[in-house]
Amino acid sequence: MSNNTQFSIAVHIMTGLGYKDGADMTSSSLARSVNTCPSFVRRVLSKLSKAGLVHTTTGKAGACTLAKKASEISLFDIYEAVDAPKAFSIHGYDVQKPCPVSCNIKAALERVLEKTQLSVEESLKSITLEEVVSDVKSV
Amino acid sequence: MSNNTQFSIAVHIMTGLGYKDGADMTSSSLARSVNTCPSFVRRVLSKLSKAGLVHTTTGKAGACTLAKKASEISLFDIYEAVDAPKAFSIHGYDVQKPCPVSCNIKAALERVLEKTQLSVEESLKSITLEEVVSDVKSV
DNA sequence: TTATTCTGTTACTAATATAGTAACAATATG
DNA sequence: CATATTGTTACTATATTAGTAACAGAATAA
Numbered sequence: 406m407s408n409n410t411q412f413s414i415a416v417h418i419m420t421g422l423g424y425k426d427g428a429d430m431t432s433s434s435l436a437r438s439v440n441t442c443p444s445f446v447r448r449v450l451s452k453l454s455k456a457g458l459v460h461t462t463t464g465k466a467g468a469c470t471l472a473k474k475a476s477e478i479s480l481f482d483i484y485e486a487v488d489a490p491k492a493f494s495i496h497g498y499d500v501q502k503p504c505p506v507s508c509n510i511k512a513a514l515e516r517v518l519e520k521t522q523l524s525v526e527e528s529l530k531s532i533t534l535e536e537v538v539s540d541v542k543s544v
Numbered sequence: 545m546s547n548n549t550q551f552s553i554a555v556h557i558m559t560g561l562g563y564k565d566g567a568d569m570t571s572s573s574l575a576r577s578v579n580t581c582p583s584f585v586r587r588v589l590s591k592l593s594k595a596g597l598v599h600t601t602t603g604k605a606g607a608c609t610l611a612k613k614a615s616e617i618s619l620f621d622i623y624e625a626v627d628a629p630k631a632f633s634i635h636g637y638d639v640q641k642p643c644p645v646s647c648n649i650k651a652a653l654e655r656v657l658e659k660t661q662l663s664v665e666e667s668l669k670s671i672t673l674e675e676v677v678s679d680v681k682s683v
Numbered sequence: 684t685t686a687t688t689c690t691g692t693t694a695c696t697a698a699t700a701t702a703g704t705a706a707c708a709a710t711a712t713g
Numbered sequence: 714c715a716t717a718t719t720g721t722t723a724c725t726a727t728a729t730t731a732g733t734a735a736c737a738g739a740a741t742a743a
Contacts, residue, residue, distance in 0.1 A: 410635040411701085413653055417635065420652070421645045431718070438646045440637035442704060444721095451720060464711020467718035480656070492631040492664055496549040496556065498579035506560045506680055507577045513559070513679040514552055517619070521667040525631055528663040532656050540652040541645055550730080570689070581733060583692095590691060603740020606689035690739080698731070703724105710719080 412489040414439060415449050416537065419483055422459060423475040423538040429468030449487060456486030475538050481529035492525045493518050551628040553578060554588050555676065558622055561598060562614040562677040568607030588626060595625030614677050620668035631664045632657050 421438050422430055432443040432450060439446060450469055453459045460472040471478070495514050501507040560577050561569055571582040571589060578585060589608055592598045599611040610617070634653050640646040 410633060412632055413635045416653060417645070417649050420649055424645050433718090438640055438643045439635075440640050440646065441702080443719095444705075445703060447719065448721085454720090461719065462711080463709070463717095463719045465715095465717045466712055467710080469719090489632075493551055493628075494549060496552045496578075501577055501579050504577045505683075506556070506563050507579065509680040509683045510556050510559055510676075512683075513676050514555060516679065517671050517676060520671070521664055524663045524667040525660055528660040532659070537649075537652050537656060540655065541648040544644075544648045544651070572689090580731080582690095583734075584732060586690065587692085593691090600690065601740080602688095602690045602738075604686095604688045605741055606739080608690090684743100686743080687741080688739100689741095690737105692735100692737085694733105694735085696731100696733075698729100700727100700729075702727070704726095705724085706722085708719105708721085710717100712716080712718095713714100 411449070411487050412484055414441075415453060415483050415487045415489075416480065416534075418446060418449055419453065419458065419471070419478070419534055420537050420541055422469060422471045423534050424541065426475070427470060429466075429470060431468055435469070452488070453483070453486050456482070458482060458486055471534075475535040476533055478534040479530050480532045480534070480537075481526055483534070484526075484529050491518075492522055550588070550626050551623055553580075554592060554622050554626045554628075555619065555673075557585060557588055558592065558597065558610070558617070558673055559676050559680055561608060561610045562673050563680065565614070566609060568605075568609060570607055574608070591627070592622070592625050595621070597621060597625055610673075614674040615672055617673040618669050619671045619673070619676075620665055622673070623665075623668050630657075631661055 417439050418435050421435050432447045436443040436446045450459060450461065454461050457472055458478060459469050461467070461469045495511055556578050557574050560574050571586045575582040575585045589598060589600065593600050596611055597617060598608050600606065600608045634650055634657070
């Protein structure tokens, strides 16, 4: 498996919750859909819950539902909630003092990659969970 | 160090080559700037060379230079050359047959994330190596 | 020709990040 | 009180990435 999959797992979970709108889902049933263990799903659910995207209840009849309408949740909300990594990150090598490139490259990269990161975020903001749910239902 | 740094290392190397326009640089001098070993730099240089972005010569006086003007190289060219990972990748869990979400989520994610990937690529295409070099020089 | 010094490549090790699992306290239900 | 859930922690396994060393092939210069 490659990198950054936590985001796609979170979208999978949210789509599962949105698919049966309002129906209670447990970490076990979601884990069956994703094909992983309930514990792993709960770790993701916990983040989504803290971000106010899902509502969870503990106890015997504990379950999860979407905290908002799928049309009011963007993929950017999910992206932020799970704290997924940036599109690009800058290398962490120490600066080599006498070299002007070494001294300035990180700041230059930051300025430039900020644009790219913003374009990613704009793109994610423009896609709602509802779109993904409908797409899954339409097949 | 986090993920995706290979791209930033490649940009660092290319900026080093562009900084002293036309001057010969070796993998050793570039490695000193980045702060890593020459072997690692050569691996990246090799990819950049195959992509036609740098020109290398072997032998005793071997060295590297940019193969084009910095103004004719975009960060997207570098991104492609080093085969950096996509902005988002989709999880690789097996499909759980009876679950419609599990069966369709990957295709839905692909359709949706293609938009995001394109916006990243457009953004990288709009930034030239020359801009990064000037930024480094201007400090 | 011979020694030198580069690149290009391979093979390997170390470090890091991520996924996967198990366990259990806290909680709510019936 | 027995049960079934979340939330969290601690830990292990796996995959990815960085780092290093070694060496063949190539070009230069003595």
